[in-house]
Amino acid sequence: MIIAGHIAGQIERGERAVGSRLPSELELSNMWQVARMTVRRAIRELTERGLVRAVHGKGTFVTESRGEASGR
Amino acid sequence: MIIAGHIAGQIERGERAVGSRLPSELELSNMWQVARMTVRRAIRELTERGLVRAVHGKGTFVTESRGEASGR
Amino acid sequence: MIIAGHIAGQIERGERAVGSRLPSELELSNMWQVARMTVRRAIRELTERGLVRAVHGKGTFVTESRGEASGR
Amino acid sequence: MIIAGHIAGQIERGERAVGSRLPSELELSNMWQVARMTVRRAIRELTERGLVRAVHGKGTFVTESRGEASGR
DNA sequence: GTGGTCTAGACCACT
DNA sequence: GTGGTCTAGACCACT
Numbered sequence: 001m002i003i004a005g006h007i008a009g010q011i012e013r014g015e016r017a018v019g020s021r022l023p024s025e026l027e028l029s030n031m032w033q034v035a036r037m038t039v040r041r042a043i044r045e046l047t048e049r050g051l052v053r054a055v056h057g058k059g060t061f062v063t064e065s066r067g068e069a070s071g072r
Numbered sequence: 073m074i075i076a077g078h079i080a081g082q083i084e085r086g087e088r089a090v091g092s093r094l095p096s097e098l099e100l101s102n103m104w105q106v107a108r109m110t111v112r113r114a115i116r117e118l119t120e121r122g123l124v125r126a127v128h129g130k131g132t133f134v135t136e137s138r139g140e141a142s143g144r
Numbered sequence: 145m146i147i148a149g150h151i152a153g154q155i156e157r158g159e160r161a162v163g164s165r166l167p168s169e170l171e172l173s174n175m176w177q178v179a180r181m182t183v184r185r186a187i188r189e190l191t192e193r194g195l196v197r198a199v200h201g202k203g204t205f206v207t208e209s210r211g212e213a214s215g216r
Numbered sequence: 217m218i219i220a221g222h223i224a225g226q227i228e229r230g231e232r233a234v235g236s237r238l239p240s241e242l243e244l245s246n247m248w249q250v251a252r253m254t255v256r257r258a259i260r261e262l263t264e265r266g267l268v269r270a271v272h273g274k275g276t277f278v279t280e281s282r283g284e285a286s287g288r
Numbered sequence: 289g290t291g292g293t294c295t296a297g298a299c300c301a302c303t
Numbered sequence: 304g305t306g307g308t309c310t311a312g313a314c315c316a317c318t
Contacts, residue, residue, distance in 0.1 A: 055298085
């Protein structure tokens with residue numbers, strides 16, 4: 001997914017700080033001009049890679065960069 | 073709802089006496105670490121099942137256990 | 145609730161046809177200048193009165209006018 | 217009321233800007249160590265004097281200083 | 289000081 | 304792109 005790769009790159013380059021909130025689903029779907037489901041799939045991809053964590057009612061947050069959490 | 077089921081179980085097992093007051097919405101939201109509106113949804117569920125009754129300005133009270141109200 | 149009463153009136157006067165879709169929650173919240181949760185409370189009222197039915201992912205539809213459903 | 221007079225003084229001296237939000241009822245009751253009802257009566261006093269406007273779910277806002285709005 | 293209503297806005301589940 | 308749930312926190316009404 002292009003969107004997931006783009007955001008992953010931002011996180012890995014440190015352009016999105018650990019702990020910071022991603023734009024909301026609605027904002028991302030407007031920014032990329034895609035449907036909500038497409039945004040959600042991208043975020044799910046990032047979640048599975050351990051880069052972000054979605055918190056119901058609050059937002060989606062950067063958890064780390066370059067998979068620091070697992071196996072270290 | 074997990075919270076509603078938990079409290080319903082306490083009432084049905086007699087751990088919460090008929091006529092006793094539940095913790096306030098604020099206390100429950102702190103105990104369960106959820107927003108107050110989520111607590112209110114759980115209490116609404118219990119109210120509809122006839123287990124508790126909320127009284128404005130006073131609190132929420134256990135009305136019965138195991139559906140004693142109807143047909144007695 | 146004023147909003148619920150207003151929409152109920154439209155349905156009862158036949159201004160909203162049976163089977164037609166209500167404006168979405170987002171549209172209604174813009175139209176009435178209230179939060180979406182307030183719109184949802186109004187729709188919940190209408191649902192309990194049997195006037196509309198909300199279908200997840202599709203919309204909220206007028207089911208009848210003047211309580212035609214029961215006793216027919 | 218001492219609290220109302222204190223806040224009115226702040227507004228009239230410009231220490232609370234027009235459009236700014238007052239501390240919430242809970243914050244004010246903690247600050248002054250009084251019950252919520254006492255705070256509400258003070259705010260009601262300020263509302264009747266036209267200094268603030270309470271907006272449900274949002275907060276209480278300074279509308280003006282020295283009664284500029286009416287009859288000017 | 290409790291329950292009741294509302295705001296603004298997030299993610300979730302579904303079609 | 305809709306309805307469903309949740310967060311955080313405000314004022315309102317009541318006892």
